[in-house]
Amino acid sequence: MGRIIAITNQKGGTGKTTTAINLTACLAAGRKQTLLIDLDPQANATSGIGINPKELRRSVYHLLVEQTPWEQILRHTSLKHLDLIPSNIELSGAEIELVSMPRREKRLKEALMPLQDLYEYIIIDSPPSLGLLTLNALVAASAVLIPLQCEYYALEGLGHLMATIHLVKKNLNPDIAVEGIVLTMHDRRTTLSTQVIQEVVSHFKDKVFKTIIPRNVRLSEAPSHGKPIIFYDIHSPGAQAYISLAKELVRNAKKR
Amino acid sequence: MGRIIAITNQKGGTGKTTTAINLTACLAAGRKQTLLIDLDPQANATSGIGINPKELRRSVYHLLVEQTPWEQILRHTSLKHLDLIPSNIELSGAEIELVSMPRREKRLKEALMPLQDLYEYIIIDSPPSLGLLTLNALVAASAVLIPLQCEYYALEGLGHLMATIHLVKKNLNPDIAVEGIVLTMHDRRTTLSTQVIQEVVSHFKDKVFKTIIPRNVRLSEAPSHGKPIIFYDIHSPGAQAYISLAKELVRNAKKR
């Protein structure tokens, strides 16, 4: 049974998509059969991995709202062992459409059931909000990975995110647990970064991944080439950090 | 009649809140009677200007959903000529609640009518989505200011944002127009920044503000002190850039 991990943080721009693409690419490079799900209408994970959202006839919208079979939506990527359920602009209407649908929070969970036996890791990239799309990710997942920019506003939103995960655990998905917080865009030169890290580590202790992702311009260049960092510049600090994060994730799972 | 300007971009983390706080502070310092509206459940504009969202009994939620009079919600800030309609966590339920309400896109527009004669500038900080909250901002406003990070993903989302503004203009608010695109977090050292700027300027020509906001750590430190940049570090490159942006905005209005 594959692990379903939601990559979630309602704060915008904290590195959700960058983490989703690069973590899945590193897991696939380590020969773990991996599926990436783009649950954001911005479709950044889709384009960042080299697929043009505008050319898609079917997307995750159809999986959620029209219950189209996954075989008609799934795409192979240029990476062996990494497949994608893509997104496109049609998804932006889904939140309003889902409001009046039965089992509106469980639609992704139900759609992924047949896929859990085919993949070791299923990773979901969430949009920057706590609406019905993110709720679907939190109900489908057994673990939540939280990318957190080393900035003040990002820290402020963490309490609300944890409270929401707690509510989902109580009312909708008893299996969900926080896999860990990943500190992203860390800039060694600023005291702000160091202060934020100290605050997060003292609060959340072993729930914070040891791997810290540095601010590295190569990470923000890679998506314009449609490639994960390990295929764009394997020697960059960004690539090395995501390789180490993937190893840490796999190691933590073994310890349980 | 005050100008209502929405600060909008569905891409997360592009500098919407940082621009909303610092632009309003500079307008107020220039003795323009200014109102900042925080339309994001994250309430970053509220805390960034020094007001604790957790202590509020009333917020913009009550203005939109319960039609509470604005006098019971408005707060004065520590800056002369700058008032705030604050946000807090209650707003996160508003999007689902608004779906089934009459005139759901016009509620902010109607609530702001009495305020337009009291302020020269009313600036709205939007959340990172194109849902009903942002739609309310686009219907209430006569101008849209678009902060755009000098990054690839930010560029990708611009087309969709322009298309949405066009739809709002056609169906909901014929007065709306793009005031301009503000390039933010520009890092002179990276070629990516320069490439994005060239692409935006060649596409959108005079719709791009001449003032470019540099990446400046003082801008990300200021919110933890609850102060706009001009009161945290007036000599910083960030403060100088927002002073110049406020002047450019006022100058452009005079030219029309």
Ligand SMILES: Nc1ncnc2c1ncn2[C@@H]1O[C@H](COP(=O)(O)OP(=O)(O)OP(=O)(O)O)[C@@H](O)[C@H]1O
């Ligand atoms: N470690 C890093 N170093 C440098 N740039 C980064 C890093 N991580 C992400 N970025 C860049 O920062 C921006 C924000 O990252 P990203 O889009 O992954 O965040 P997000 O949380 O998915 O955003 P959204 O909330 O819009 O979904 C992107 O332009 C990305 O390329």
Ligand SMILES: Nc1ncnc2c1ncn2[C@@H]1O[C@H](COP(=O)(O)OP(=O)(O)OP(=O)(O)O)[C@@H](O)[C@H]1O
């Ligand atoms: N010019 C800048 N230089 C350095 N840091 C900046 C700059 N502008 C914004 N920041 C920081 O980058 C982060 C994102 O900015 P901000 O929160 O203003 O974006 P936003 O678009 O409002 O995000 P959201 O989509 O979550 O509402 C914040 O931590 C902020 O302090």
Ligand SMILES: [Mg+2]
């Ligand atoms: Mg993203």
Ligand SMILES: [Mg+2]
């Ligand atoms: Mg914001």
